[in-house]
Amino acid sequence: MSTNYEATSLRDSLCATISTEQVGQRLTVCGWVAKRREHGEHLAFIDIRDRSGVLQAVVDGSVDVRNEYVVRVTGTVSRRPEGTVNDKLATGEIELTECSVEILATADAPPFQLDDRVDIDEQVRLRHRFLDLRRDQMQRNLRLRAKVNAAIRAAMDRQGFCEVETPLLWAPTPEGSREFVVPSRLHHGEFYVLPQSPQIAKQLLMVGGFDRYYQIARCLRDEDLRADRQFEFTQLDLEASFVTQIDILEFVSQAVLDAAEVATGVRPTTIDTMTWAEAMDRYGVDKPDLRFGMTLHDLSDAFAGTEVKAFAAPTVKAMRVEGGAEFTRSRLDSLTDRAKGLGAKGLAWFKVTETGLESPLDRFLSDHERSIIQRVDGAVAGDLILVVADEYALACKVLGALRVEIGSPPVGQGPHRYVWVTEFPMFEGLDDDGNPVAAHHPFTMPHPDDLDLIETDPMSVRSQAYDLVLNGWELGSGSVRIHRADIQSRIFAALGISPEEAENRFGFLLGAFKYGAPPHAGFAFGIDRLVAIFAGEENIREVIAFPKTQSGADLMTGAPKSIPDKQLKELHLKPSKGA
Numbered sequence: 001m002s003t004n005y006e007a008t009s010l011r012d013s014l015c016a017t018i019s020t021e022q023v024g025q026r027l028t029v030c031g032w033v034a035k036r037r038e039h040g041e042h043l044a045f046i047d048i049r050d051r052s053g054v055l056q057a058v059v060d061g062s063v064d065v066r067n068e069y070v071v072r073v074t075g076t077v078s079r080r081p082e083g084t085v086n087d088k089l090a091t092g093e094i095e096l097t098e099c100s101v102e103i104l105a106t107a108d109a110p111p112f113q114l115d116d117r118v119d120i121d122e123q124v125r126l127r128h129r130f131l132d133l134r135r136d137q138m139q140r141n142l143r144l145r146a147k148v149n150a151a152i153r154a155a156m157d158r159q160g161f162c163e164v165e166t167p168l169l170w171a172p173t174p175e176g177s178r179e180f181v182v183p184s185r186l187h188h189g190e191f192y193v194l195p196q197s198p199q200i201a202k203q204l205l206m207v208g209g210f211d212r213y214y215q216i217a218r219c220l221r222d223e224d225l226r227a228d229r230q231f232e233f234t235q236l237d238l239e240a241s242f243v244t245q246i247d248i249l250e251f252v253s254q255a256v257l258d259a260a261e262v263a264t265g266v267r268p269t270t271i272d273t274m275t276w277a278e279a280m281d282r283y284g285v286d287k288p289d290l291r292f293g294m295t296l297h298d299l300s301d302a303f304a305g306t307e308v309k310a311f312a313a314p315t316v317k318a319m320r321v322e323g324g325a326e327f328t329r330s331r332l333d334s335l336t337d338r339a340k341g342l343g344a345k346g347l348a349w350f351k352v353t354e355t356g357l358e359s360p361l362d363r364f365l366s367d368h369e370r371s372i373i374q375r376v377d378g379a380v381a382g383d384l385i386l387v388v389a390d391e392y393a394l395a396c397k398v399l400g401a402l403r404v405e406i407g408s409p410p411v412g413q414g415p416h417r418y419v420w421v422t423e424f425p426m427f428e429g430l431d432d433d434g435n436p437v438a439a440h441h442p443f444t445m446p447h448p449d450d451l452d453l454i455e456t457d458p459m460s461v462r463s464q465a466y467d468l469v470l471n472g473w474e475l476g477s478g479s480v481r482i483h484r485a486d487i488q489s490r491i492f493a494a495l496g497i498s499p500e501e502a503e504n505r506f507g508f509l510l511g512a513f514k515y516g517a518p519p520h521a522g523f524a525f526g527i528d529r530l531v532a533i534f535a536g537e538e539n540i541r542e543v544i545a546f547p548k549t550q551s552g553a554d555l556m557t558g559a560p561k562s563i564p565d566k567q568l569k570e571l572h573l574k575p576s577k578g579a
Helices: 122-127 136-158 199-207 245-264 276-283 329-341 367-374 392-407 448-453 485-494 499-513 527-535 565-570
Strands: 026-039 043-050 053-060 070-079 094-105 181-183 191-193 212-220 232-241 272-275 296-298 315-321 348-352 384-390 418-422 427-430 436-438 465-470 473-480 520-526
Touching: 026 053, 026 094, 043 070, 053 070, 136 212, 136 232, 136 245, 136 527, 199 212, 199 232, 199 499, 199 520, 232 245, 232 527, 245 418, 245 465, 245 473, 245 520, 245 527, 272 276, 276 296, 276 392, 276 418, 296 392, 315 392, 329 348, 329 392, 367 384, 384 392, 465 520, 465 527, 473 527, 485 499, 520 527
Parallel strands: 053 094, 272 418
Antiparallel strands: 026 043, 026 070, 043 053, 070 094, 181 191, 212 232, 232 520, 296 315, 315 384, 348 384, 418 465, 427 436, 465 473, 473 520
C-alpha cells in the first residue's frame, strides 16, 4: 500500500516534497504558476507553487501560461545545472525537465503580487482574501494554527477530557460583553443570542456528570474590534469536576506547553505564577510581559515626610530604564504628556550620572531622598529613573503603561514568557446604586480566607479566578465556580441581585444546582491570540482565514448587508431609518 498521502488521481506529489533521491523519476505535480520566464524561443522556465512550496519546471519551446494559471505539469526530476542551484528553495537543487503542461484553469492578473517581500495595502488584501491566502505567510500561519489545534486536542484527550459541542443559539447570558442577537422566526418578537462563551452550558455539563469537558469553541461578542479582538473568536474551553484551582492550572499548562512545543520546536520548562496584587505592584498591569525587566519599586516610606511637593502623595512609585539617560528632552516631555493623559498629575524623571542626578527636581531633594533614587533597582550611570506620586492604583497603572511603551519588544521577538496571575479581586468598582460589580462573573468562588468579608468589606474580597498571560497578552481566564447555594446567595445579595431577579436571569442554572452540583472549575483561552504570538504577528487577523476589518466589515463578501423585505417580514422586523 502506498504511503504517499499527497498523491491523487491528478498528481504524484507535492511540489516541495520532491528531492534529489527522486532524480530520474517522471512525476506529475499540480499548482499555480508563480513565475514564468522565457529564454529565447525554445526554452521556458515555470515556477509551480502549491501549498508545500515552489518547484521549477523547464519546458522546451514556448508555453502560453501566465501567473496564477492553474496547471498540471509532468516531467522528469533532474539535478539543476552547475551554478544554477537556488539555496532559498527547498527544491533548489532539482527541477522538472522534458515537461508537458496542461492548463486546468486560466486566471486574470491578480490585483497584487503574491510575494511576501511586497508590502500590500491591508484593505486590498482583505477584499481579495482568497488570493491573499495563497501567500506563504498566510499558508504558514493557518497551517501552524491547525498544528496548535491538534496538539491542544491531543493534550485534552490524554488528560481524560471529553469533547462536547454546545449550542450556538442560546439564551441571553449574564456576562458583561454585548451579544449578537438572532431573531426567531417561529417565536415572534423573541430572540436567541450567539454565545459569548459556553460558560453556563459547560457548568450544566458538570451537573450532568461529564466530569471533564472541553471544546475548541467558536464564540462571538459584539464589541469594538482591535488588534487582539474580532467579533468571532476561537477558544479552548474546558471545565472539570472534583478539582481545585491547582488542577485546572495543570490541565491548561499541559495543553499550552504541548502547543508551544509543536509550534516552536521547544517545550517551555515552566509557567511562572504570581498573584494579581503582585502583578500590579511589580508591573502595574494584570497581564505582565516578563520578557524584560523594568519592574516597579515602592519609595513611599522613603518619601513619607518629603518636602518635595511633587512627591507629597500616598504612594511614590519608581522605575529604572536601563540606558534611558540618552532620552532627549522631547521624548521625556512626550512621556510626561502620556502620564498625564493616563490621569497622573505629572511624571518626575532623573538621569543618573557619574556625579549624581540630572533633573529639574534634583535641587529640591534631601541627600537621603537623592540616594534612594540613585539606588532604584541597582541603577548605574546612564540609566533613567521615572517616578509617579499619586494614589496607589493610579501610580501603578501609569508606570505600568510607560513600562510597556518603553520596553516591550515586538510580539515575535524574545522568549515566550508565560505567567499565571491568580487571586483577582472578586469585585471591581460600584454601580450607580452603590453595589459592587463582579470582576469576573457572579458564579466565581471567593477565596476561602475572605468569605467573612463579603458583607463587611466586599472590595477586599479575593476570588479564585486566574488568568494565563503570554508576553503581555492575556490568553484567557477562568475560575473555581460557586456550587454552594448559601455562598451564591451571599454573592447575589452583595451585587444587589434580588432572589426574584436571580431566578429570572439564572433560574435554569440555579435550578440545576438544586439536584447536586459537584465542586467544579474551568478555563478558556484564545487560540487566535496564542497562534498570533507563535507566528510573530501583531494582529490576530493574520492567523484567521476570513477576518473582519477594524470597523467590523467583511470586505470580501460585503457583509454586513441588508436583507430582503420579505425576510424581514417573516421575522417581524422593520429596518430602522436613521440613527
